[in-house]
Amino acid sequence: xxxxxxxxxxxxxxxxxxxxxxxxxxxxxxxxxxxxxxxxxxxxxxxxxxxxxxxxxxxxxxxxxxxxxxxxxxxxxxxxxxxxxxxxxxxxxxxxxxxxxxxxxxxxxxxxxxxxxxxxxxxxxxxxxxxxxxxxxxxxxxxxxxxxxxxxxxxxxxxxxxxxxxxxxxxxxxxxxxxxxxxxxxxxxxxxxxxxxxxxxxxxxxxxxxxxxxxxxxxxxxxxxxxxxxxxxxxxxxxxxxxxxxxxxxxxxxxxxxxxxxxxxxxxxxxxxxxxxxxxxxxxxxxxxxxxxxxxxxxxxxxxxxxxxxxxxxxxxxxxxxxxxxxxxxxxxxxxxxxxxxxxxxxxxxxxxxxxxxxxxxxxxxxxxxxxxxxxxxxxxxxxxxxxxxxxxxxxxxxxxxxxxxxxxxxxxxxxxxxxxxxxxxxxxxxxxxxxxxxxxxxxxxxxxxxxxxxxxxxxxxxxxxxxxxxxx
Amino acid sequence: xxxxxxxxxxxxxxxxxxxxxxxxxxxxxxxxxxxxxxxxxxxxxxxxxxxxxxxxxxxxxxxxxxxxxxxxxxxxxxxxxxxxxxxxxxxxxxxxxxxxxxxxxxxxxxxxxxxxxxxxxxxxxxxxxxxxxxxxxxxxxxxxxxxxxxxxxxxxxxxxxxxxxxxxxxxxxxxxxxxxxxxxxxxxxxxxxxxxxxxxxxxxxxxxxxxxxxxxxxxxxxxxxxxxxxxxxxxxxxxxxxxxxxxxxxxxxxxxxxxxxxxxxxxxxxxxxxxxxxxxxxxxxxxxxxxxxxxxxxxxxxxxxxxxxxxxxxxxxxxxxxxxxxxxxxxxxxxxxxxxxxxxxxxxxxxxxxxxxxxxxxxxxxxxxxxxxxxxxxxxxxxxxxxxxxxxxxxxxxxxxxxxxxxxxxxxxxxxxxxxxxxxxxxxxxxxxxxxxxxxxxxxxxxxxxxxxxxxxxxxx
Numbered sequence: 001x002x003x004x005x006x007x008x009x010x011x012x013x014x015x016x017x018x019x020x021x022x023x024x025x026x027x028x029x030x031x032x033x034x035x036x037x038x039x040x041x042x043x044x045x046x047x048x049x050x051x052x053x054x055x056x057x058x059x060x061x062x063x064x065x066x067x068x069x070x071x072x073x074x075x076x077x078x079x080x081x082x083x084x085x086x087x088x089x090x091x092x093x094x095x096x097x098x099x100x101x102x103x104x105x106x107x108x109x110x111x112x113x114x115x116x117x118x119x120x121x122x123x124x125x126x127x128x129x130x131x132x133x134x135x136x137x138x139x140x141x142x143x144x145x146x147x148x149x150x151x152x153x154x155x156x157x158x159x160x161x162x163x164x165x166x167x168x169x170x171x172x173x174x175x176x177x178x179x180x181x182x183x184x185x186x187x188x189x190x191x192x193x194x195x196x197x198x199x200x201x202x203x204x205x206x207x208x209x210x211x212x213x214x215x216x217x218x219x220x221x222x223x224x225x226x227x228x229x230x231x232x233x234x235x236x237x238x239x240x241x242x243x244x245x246x247x248x249x250x251x252x253x254x255x256x257x258x259x260x261x262x263x264x265x266x267x268x269x270x271x272x273x274x275x276x277x278x279x280x281x282x283x284x285x286x287x288x289x290x291x292x293x294x295x296x297x298x299x300x301x302x303x304x305x306x307x308x309x310x311x312x313x314x315x316x317x318x319x320x321x322x323x324x325x326x327x328x329x330x331x332x333x334x335x336x337x338x339x340x341x342x343x344x345x346x347x348x349x350x351x352x353x354x355x356x357x358x359x360x361x362x363x364x365x366x367x368x369x370x371x372x373x374x375x376x377x378x379x380x381x382x383x384x385x386x387x388x389x390x391x392x393x394x395x396x397x398x399x400x401x402x403x404x405x406x407x408x409x410x411x412x413x414x415x416x417x418x419x420x421x422x423x424x425x426x427x428x429x430x431x432x433x434x435x436x437x438x439x440x441x442x443x444x445x446x447x448x449x450x451x452x453x454x455x456x457x458x459x460x461x462x463x464x465x466x467x468x469x470x471x472x473x
Numbered sequence: 474x475x476x477x478x479x480x481x482x483x484x485x486x487x488x489x490x491x492x493x494x495x496x497x498x499x500x501x502x503x504x505x506x507x508x509x510x511x512x513x514x515x516x517x518x519x520x521x522x523x524x525x526x527x528x529x530x531x532x533x534x535x536x537x538x539x540x541x542x543x544x545x546x547x548x549x550x551x552x553x554x555x556x557x558x559x560x561x562x563x564x565x566x567x568x569x570x571x572x573x574x575x576x577x578x579x580x581x582x583x584x585x586x587x588x589x590x591x592x593x594x595x596x597x598x599x600x601x602x603x604x605x606x607x608x609x610x611x612x613x614x615x616x617x618x619x620x621x622x623x624x625x626x627x628x629x630x631x632x633x634x635x636x637x638x639x640x641x642x643x644x645x646x647x648x649x650x651x652x653x654x655x656x657x658x659x660x661x662x663x664x665x666x667x668x669x670x671x672x673x674x675x676x677x678x679x680x681x682x683x684x685x686x687x688x689x690x691x692x693x694x695x696x697x698x699x700x701x702x703x704x705x706x707x708x709x710x711x712x713x714x715x716x717x718x719x720x721x722x723x724x725x726x727x728x729x730x731x732x733x734x735x736x737x738x739x740x741x742x743x744x745x746x747x748x749x750x751x752x753x754x755x756x757x758x759x760x761x762x763x764x765x766x767x768x769x770x771x772x773x774x775x776x777x778x779x780x781x782x783x784x785x786x787x788x789x790x791x792x793x794x795x796x797x798x799x800x801x802x803x804x805x806x807x808x809x810x811x812x813x814x815x816x817x818x819x820x821x822x823x824x825x826x827x828x829x830x831x832x833x834x835x836x837x838x839x840x841x842x843x844x845x846x847x848x849x850x851x852x853x854x855x856x857x858x859x860x861x862x863x864x865x866x867x868x869x870x871x872x873x874x875x876x877x878x879x880x881x882x883x884x885x886x887x888x889x890x891x892x893x894x895x896x897x898x899x900x901x902x903x904x905x906x907x908x909x910x911x912x913x914x915x916x917x918x919x920x921x922x923x924x925x926x927x928x929x930x931x932x933x934x
């Protein structure tokens with residue numbers, strides 16, 4: 001029953017927000033709802049909670065089943081941290097009709113929570129789509145200049161992907177003995193090898209588009225660039241995790257044989273994506289695009305590690321799900337503060353941030369280190385484990401993928417250098433008093449970065465049961 | 474039986490109303506009351522309370538599915554009349570005439586849900602079609618309306634001719650008009666295949682495709698839907714088309730076996746052609762009304778999946794699809810009817826001026842596109858499910874979803890115009906009551922999108 005709150009709190013406050021025209025009140029409600037969900041997330045992590053199960057569609061034997069295991073918990077925690085952080089950090093931004101904006105954001109949150117909690121494939125599909133629709137409106141209404149075409153591409157891309165997944169779900173469902181969408185029944189569906197490979201491909205396309213992995217990534221940099229920054233934060237910190245989540249929760253357990261048969265090609269595609277994105281990131285001048293490409297590289301690494309299908313790699317990916325979210329969120333918030341105050345995202349026009357706003361510059365450097373996965377930061381733990389697993393999988397692939405660490409250092413440090421150091425540029429000179437709220441959020445996030453970097457055990461503990469399910473037969 | 478007799482009687486009564494009662498409002502209310510009587514009478518038969526009995530010599534049979542389909546068609550008509558009553562009153566001088574026509578069409582529809590004999594199929598289709606030709610030409614002073622009516626009449630008569638020829642062939646092969654009569658070999662007394670039977674069935678297939686506007690027999694649809702007065706297009710694209718589909722399925726439910734393997738060549742061909750023509754052409758339309766005409770062709774492609782399936786969900790699938798598609802289409806047309814012109818541009822900036830209307834339109838379009846949380850999603854889902862459980866090739870499903878993604882493309886063009894393009898929407902005044910009626914449809918769509926089994930609970934207790 002408790003799990004239902006993760007859907008009800010955002011949805012009800014989203015509906016409430018539609019009637020609150022006053023910006024200040026709307027902000028408070030959104031932040032309040034976000035913090036309430038965060039409390040709930042902390043609660044389910046500390047205490048063991050049951051699942052919520054109700055009949056939904058007796059005709060199809062689909063159930064409204066919500067469950068929270070380690071994988072779900074860590075992503076719920078990430079979602080629950082991200083939304084209030086975004087609300088607080090961007091509370092000074094003034095989009096038109098802010099109450100509607102916040103309302104759609106909360107609906108997105110509800111969709112995400114549903115995706116992470118659903119234990120029934122049809123319900124999962126339902127939430128998968130529901131998370132997308134508010135984002136479509138958020139980007140198209142409040143986005144940048146080319147927003148409509150870009151968002152439309154994004155929408156059609158992911159919609160098509162999820163339709164493929166729907167066919168995969170139907171294919172599995174029609175071959176279950178008890179005609180049910182529950183994950184345990186789907187695991188025992190009677191598919192022959194060819195059918196299983198087809199269903200595997202159908203699911204994989206949906207998840208690959210969402211993450212995205214090469215060559216399905218073309219929607220992403222444009223979408224990140226054109227979306228309002230608050231939405232970009234959601235997209236890159238939480239939403240891409242839907243794809244990885246789908247792989248861990250659905251793809252690998254449902255098609256173990258097909259996954260092993262195709263692991264090489266997926267890993268190779270991921271590694272190509274990592275290098276490709278890293279090289280492009282080096283050439284970027286726009287801070288937002290740089291972070292977008294760097295994010296593709298990181299997600300590619302997680303996907304590669306998952307498909308090595310050994311315990312270390314999966315463990316690394318599981319905690320990196322959380323760490324990457326926190327890091328990238330921090331980078332986006334810094335980028336947003338800079339853009340709000342200077343009006344530009346071009347690195348050529350920026351410079352001298354350290355002289356103008358030293359605190360923000362220090363915070364930027366902190367998150368930049370986390371982005372390179374320097375030791376002591378949270379990303380180090382995950383990336384170390386993931387490279388380890390890649391090495392066990394194939395040393396050559398690990399060596400090639402390892403180049404991306406160097407490349408990450410190049411583009412990230414280059415960005416830090418251009419933005420934070422050098423002479424104070426004209427644009428940077430425009431910066432007024434520091435944005436206290438955003439800095440507060442950044443400090444909290446940075447504490448998380450270093451705390452989980454030095455002492456990652458809590459994250460291991462949360463995800464222990466998922467790992468056990470996956471690897472102890 | 475109740476439905477056929479009462480609807481015919483109500484049609485006659487409405488004709489006299491136009492002669493005796495002058496007020497358009499009273500005529501409308503009598504029409505709505507008549508609809509309620511018809512729904513009540515059909516419900517009485519469905520629940521076994523009261524039935525008019527006639528010996529039809531086995532030409533008609535009334536089973537639960539057929540009666541339930543009647544129920545759905547009547548309730549949809551009621552909703553349609555309830556929303557569009559005022560607009561109907563604005564066309565021509567005697568709106569009661571139109572109500573009479575609606576009742577005659579429903580009479581034809583109830584024959585189509587209950588026929589057991591190919592002659593009754595023919596009669597049902599004629600009762601349904603002839604009033605439609607009149608409705609299409611209802612806007613007498615508009616040349617487009619006249620053209621559409623003539624075109625529809627000529628093409629319709631032609632297809633009826635094909636239908637009759639098909640029935641004749643089948644009669645020649647089986648010696649019976651009965652729907653499920655097999656061809657019997659006189660010496661062995663066993664069913665056999667016969668080329669006359671196959672030819673007849675294929676002709677029937679062609680003619681039925683014409684009625685439900687499936688490609689390559691769809692050419693009349695855009696012109697007729699575009700030329701007819703918008704309120705009546707809404708009726709034609711929903712209730713009439715649905716009745717056509719029910720008849721289509723009834724004819725081929727049993728007899729497709731006689732076609733053997735041919736069936737699995739011609740049906741996928743028609744499905745793919747329909748999806749292709751409907752979806753691709755809809756993308757390039759400049760007028761929303763014409764776009765909806767092509768989208769209705771595209772939706773017919775999805776509904777044809779019901780013919781493919783063998784699963785127990787077939788009847789449910791088509792009924793849910795009919796309800797989801799019709800409600801959403803009635804909703805979109807109800808908004809379209811209030812627009813001053815039908816171009817996409819006229820919707821620009823609607824979200825600013827009338828947020829509620831824009832939201833409603835978006836919801837209807839979402840349902841047509843089959844996005845979750847709306848009834849359209851489960852309708853499409855059940856169709857895909859029927860297709861897969863029938864053991865069809867996966868390729869047909871892939872084609873279907875590729876076109877589903879294309880459909881998002883043109884439905885969302887309207888959403889983009891309303892929400893993301895600034896401008897002054899060319900819309901007439903809409904009063905609160907009208908908006909409220911649309912909200913009712915929207916709520917039904919969402920409720921069915923969450924609990925589609927509500928629609929079927931009646932079938933099973």
